[in-house]
Amino acid sequence: MEEISTKNTTLCPSARPEFRETVVFGVISGTVGEPRVTYLKHPQPITDELVAKASPATPTEVFRMATSCVTTACLHFDGQDCRLAKQIAEKLSAVTQELPPCSIRRDCRWWQQEGKTACMRCPQVVTDVYNPSGLAITISKLAAG
Known part of the structure; x- marks a missing residue:
């Protein structure tokens, strides 16, 4: 598969297809209550074929x-930082003791802003959650400002 170049780009790790x-x-692996990200060795472009493989779930599930990262065009961006990254780092518990083998880390907004703290929590993050916990709702509200 083709490796994607992400040089000189700050990436949002919670994007939509x-x-x-x-x-x-x-x-995403694990369970609904305890999801975990299995990281790919190399990022892959989202294609219609990948979107179809997610069905009947949505690609973000x-x-x-x-x-x-679209910075000021994003509701989570406060003009300087990503509020979502900050809330994840502050409110979620770490789910790993070592840095996950993430292929986008060097360009990731969350890594650049919150460092290891965000990475230790990232494996539990799912972009769209349809039955969020109370904590997930709180983080969402706080991150939206």
């Missing part, structure tokens, strides 16, 4: 995706 140049960097 409809954004231009979106890549899949992980697959099955894949973790990244795309260029």
Whole structure:
């Protein structure tokens, strides 16, 4: 498979498939209550074929995706930082003791902003959660400002 170049781009690790140049960097495993990301060795472009493989679930329930951070065009961006990354780092418990083998880390907004703290929590993050816990709702509200 083709390796995606992410040089000189800050990436949002909570992207949606409809954004231009979106890549899949992980697959959601685990359970609904305790999801875990299995990281891909190399990010892969989101394609119609991958979207179809997610069915009947949505792609954001099955894949973790990244795309260029849109900064001020995002409701989570406060003008300087990603509030979502901050809330994840502050409110979620770490789910790993070692840095996950993430292929987008060097370009990841969350890594650049929150460092290891965000990475230790990232494996439990699912972009779309349809039955969120109270904590997930709180983080979402706080991150939206």
